Amino acid sequence: MHTTPAPRIAIIGAGPGGLTCARILQRHGITAAIYDRDAGPAARDQGGTLDLHADNGQIALREAGLLDEFFELARPEGQEMRQLNPAGTMLFHHVPEQDERFKPEIDRGLLRDLLLNSLQPGTVRWGHALHAVGGPADGPRHLHFTDGTTIEADLVIGADGAWSKVRRAVSQATPLYTGVSFLEAWFHDVETRHPDIAELVGQGGAAAADGERGLFAQRNGGDHIRVYIIQRAPADWIIADGLTPEATEDIRALLLERYKDWSPRLRRLIADNDGAYVDRPIFALPVPHVWEHNPTVTLLGDAAHLMPPLGVGVNLAMLDASELALAIAHHDTIDEAIHAYEKTMLPRSTETAQLLDGAAEELLSTELPDFATAGDL
Template identity: 45%
Template sequence: MRPRIAVVGSGPAPDARPPGGTLDLHEGLGQSALDKAGLLAEFQALSRPEGQAMRILDTAGTVLRDWRPRPGDTANPEIDRGQLRDLLLGPLDVQWGRGVTQVVPGDRGGVLVHFEDGRQERFDLVVGADGAWSRVRPAVSSVTPHYTGVTLVETSVDDIDTRHPDLARLTGDGSVAVYGVNRALVAQRNGGGHVKVYAQFRVPLVWHTNLDPADVEAVRSSLLARFDGWAAPVLELLRHGGAFVHRPLHVLPVSHTWTHVVGVTLLGDAAHLMPPLGAGANLAMLEGAELAESIATGPGDVDQVVRAFEERMWARAGTWAEITTAGLERLVSPNPAEALALFDEVQAS
């Protein structure tokens, strides 16, 4: 008999909130998952290989690096999150609006899932793919995310090519980044002339005690003061931004694992939340594809399959967690030269 499997999470409902910025999907990770799902050709038609470009400036506006991908380079092409979400969820029967409050492992009767509407259902396997603040994670681990000391404040500029051509040239086809002492400003082109802007800095978790996050002009003034003295064209990215969204960066321990629990597992940020440096979504996609493939083609003992999956996931995710944790330390650093050195090391590898 086919096992009854519930995947909790896997992204918000299409109209629940803005889906976020662009993603780079790596060969061997996210692209491999799409290939397994038969979606690689559709992804390639939607993706932007030119979005891999990266320009780095110093705080005075001098260009330090201006890297562009070679023609045919598809190692890490960009795609808007909304497009990727629609591509992945299009053929699936997804039940929206069924929030989970608790997952209770059980006996041979299965795992009991409690829903926000008061209903309960039992499943043979529950997969927690519900992100940083997972409702499934407590069923297998008591660990919770901790603050990294770095906060991102996100804004965006729309129709940049028409309305702000100077900023469009500054951003280029991909991203532009400026690194200062314990702070950075990054702009990243999305599709349709939309650019996401991220102000990044090291501050206590509650740094805006006297600042209303919903007061756009107050937040803008605060950020301009924090980046005072930086080149005027760079600061224009903040001056023309719309609403500001606060994103304090939390992570799970680099070596996060758990004692195996029958009928429950985790993947993606629920399992290994790490700094957002290009690995998280890629790992989540590949893990989902590998777990599904293993259940579909493996032995009849689903629990045996899940145990093997967890061991592989932990080893790979631990490596990436170390890389991204060290990367964040260097990108938002007391020594801005560390960010430039990291870029050069990545390009040379």
């Protein structure tokens, strides 16, 4: 970047996309600040495991100079995939080769720590929940935070996920409910406390569906397993059934009734979990989601192209982040960099979103849906 003085770059969101963008910018001598609503890096659970693909997520990590460290942390054995029917019969079983590295698994928390620890101290400003982006389109932009503070920026990068506040500066689009809802269940110390479930799931993932309902169990690091109970249901189905999200035993009883025809072994993925369930209705942005070029604001990841969780979300977010950072490093102005970035990102995300439009339904199909791609849950 040859602009003088150096542009003030604000990245909203300290997820994998925002962190990757800042890391690659810093490798090119460009300063960026990340603002995140969380009070700190340990403020909340980071979610389950994900697979980083050789043709997108791993490309970004290579540009970040972190690919070797990623492979030291990743679990190649997590690429194992089992497909069962509701009776518990194995229909499909993929066992990865010993040197298979196309999409090894890594826990989200480990990936986030890898990226966080690679940044210059003070890069992330915790406890900054964005309220709105103001200021003229040609800058400087004013970032208004919920604590009443305001900062100026020459470029605002929205890496703030599904319900992005930055998106509102360039687009009126909002996520729409897909009609498919996930309920997350956790299992801890599985080899000791849940050995039958550990054997059922293996080292990667195991899935089953009957057309209306599905289960996807996923091995995480640290001897944990997460199960996603998948249903075609209203987004507020728990409340609609007269329950509250905290009513764990009542929700469990309702689910066991809905899955009553499934094998007892698979029903244990519903009945034996440790702790409460986590409600995760699945939303997606309208397709295509594009916006008029703005010289001071752009988006990446879910803020730009929220899709069903079918193994692409984090990978595309990190590829977006890499390409945006490199565009900023290799162009004379921010405006030129955004043009170059969006010229590639928008067609790619549109093509992928069109392929996945309505694909959340595939998670319920009895026709062997490709759960092997569903590593991004």
